[in-house]
Amino acid sequence: DGGITQSPKYLFRKEGQNVTLSCEQNLNHDAMYWYRQDPGQGLRLIYYSQIVNDFQKGDIAEGYSVSREKKESFPLTVTSAQKNPTAFYLCASSISAGQGIYGYTFGSGTRLTVV
């Protein structure tokens, strides 16, 4: 079955460390997205990519970086510049960006905790 796989499910980071969250999809979707979820704040867009080798900042990109070298993969790096990284991170994909009718498919998330 097609879907989105996020790994790891739980991740612990020490202060000052960079960590990378994995997101892989086998849906042949062009667009991929990273969201951050905090209690009571809904989903906030970090970065999105409409096509391979291209990505754009979302609403809260500071302290994060991404790459899109393959259509299937859209890893997110949480850098040491992110002051409050503890959150639940969700990856999503859609058939095509700008095509609102299709909706998004979500991965099962990664919970990142700073220790």
Add this chain to the structure above:
Amino acid sequence: AQSVTQLGSHVSVSEGALVLLRCNYSSSVPPYLFWYVQYPNQGLQLLLKYTSAATLVKGINGFEAEFKKSETSFHLTKPSAHMSDAAEYFCAVSESDMRFGAGTRLTVKP
């Protein structure tokens, strides 16, 4: 700019009672509207979507939503709540990208 507002961050109902989760949208063009459900420590799962084909949309798990343009609303309902419906529900609107509401946590009391 498109946006959605979910009225009520927490809703509590008794098992077997009507579920009503409220969502109002703002959009400059006829919108595509979605409801997603999220169980603890999981991703979002699509419940239903409105794409202008019909104003009453039926989704999974017995949920439905009605698009009311005059009220700019897309409220989610279920006639009889089940314990397994306890989760967080997100309304979303999509023009070129998708914007989510803050979510409503549904609690079902036995």
